[in-house]
Amino acid sequence: MPFGFGRRSNSGLKLRLMIAVGLALFSFISYLSTGQRNPITGEKQRVAMSPDQEIALGLQAAPEMAAQHGGLHPDPQARAHVDQVGGRLLRGLDDYVRVKQGTNPFQFEFHLLKDPQTINAFALPGGQVFITAALYSRLQTEGQLAGVLGHEIGHVLSRHGAQRLAKQKLTSGLVGAAGVAGGDISSAHLAQAIGQMLNMKYGRDDELESDRWGVLLTAQAGYDPRAMLGVMEILDEATGGNGPPEMMSTHPKPANRQAYIQEVLRSVFPDGIPEGLDP
Template sequence: MSRWSSETSKKFILVFVFLFLLYGCATAPVTGRKQLILVDPQTEIKLGLQAYEEILKKEKLCNDPTINALVQRVGMRIAKASGKNYDWEFKVIDKPESINAFCLPGGKVFVYTGILPVAQNEAGLATVLAHEIAHAIARHGAERMSIAMVAAFGEVLAAELLDLNNSRTRELFMAAYGLGATVGLILPYSRKQEYEADTIGLYLMAKAGYDPREAIKFWERMRQAASGRRKIPEFLSTHPADGKRIQALKNLLPQVLPIYEKAEHKYGLGEKIPEPHCR
């Protein structure tokens, strides 16, 4: 090994030790799982905002007032249950062929009109939103970025990866949040993160006053929505609606039903979602 590369390695190790001490120990909400996260929350939220602006420029928003009010209402109830004091935004994208939804760090949430018929009612939508919000508040994207950063160890200086103006940082961030369509690369959430988002999501929807039993029906509808399609919907490519997932949700019901019973306002399934009329 040359003198230069051994010095570079030392520098890498120092940067990682420093980052680890600074941000390394995080804890996921609800489950209390310990996480290795090398991205600080402020950087993550700034990257979320950048992505939000980019998506707003690119996508056509749906201006159906009834649909917007409904998404806003369900979203804010879940947001309140999360206890996160973010600058929450809920936007509906007019794309009937897209069965998808996601939440960026910092509370910017997008719902594609294609997922609404699968959601069917407010509780179905609450299932989707609570799951996506759970990924964001448990900082799963930052966790995946950190794994990718460790993998890139020796290639790129970590400090460079945390530079907001670095295109690799933005690319990594987009991929880590499943916005693969934008960069052509998807890092799927791990099974562990999916299970965690389901757990936190179910807890959030119950706390917000939506019947958590509808989550099981929602995932069954998701499964049906995929059958008979030539292309697997985006949401399902990163969120397999298999028997294991549905069984795990059923197993969680005894824990979350008492939370639902104690909710300040109970909405049950809420209103049925009408067909969107985006102009």
């Protein structure tokens, strides 16, 4: 072995480790600096943008998202129905916010999309909420529609989009640091896989948190929150009970979400669901 070869290799390893530590520290400090208090819940969160920036981002992306699903549904009555149920949920939200002495900075709009194939509903940061015709047509009660929309409102209220962006920036920095430390392609790929698994976990947690919002907002608007259980049955039926293993999916399985919703119902209504709620 040529004289000094081992010393040069050790020097290269030390340099890579120093760069990796620097990248990791910078990413972590940047993440810690993103702390904001949620204006509705009062909880401290790590988010990558302000509510105004979330609203602007959602408004900018909404036309493109609608176009990807064939545009808006052609039936004005069906669109008005989605708007009506969404408006009822927002009135319930206003009452909830008043009790919590918070503020709601978000601007909600509800869109029924033409797509007859994709069974889905989603929300953009800031308040743009969408449901496809494929899912809308399968819902059996207005309470189920309220549950779907309430779940999507929950994503906005919990600022999941802004939270995920901040977490993705952190994991990207840590993945980069791990790749530099390993010094080869296989190390970089392993680090990337770990980062993806972390973000999947965040996605599953977000879905369960939004299911809780769905229960709360549905009941607050005067609908029976047990309608959320029916939504999970529809989703499970639509997938035939199949799909990727839960640990490899950003969404928990509908059956597991049903169990979680049952827990939420017991905790929110320990004396039972109130009488007289709309189905």
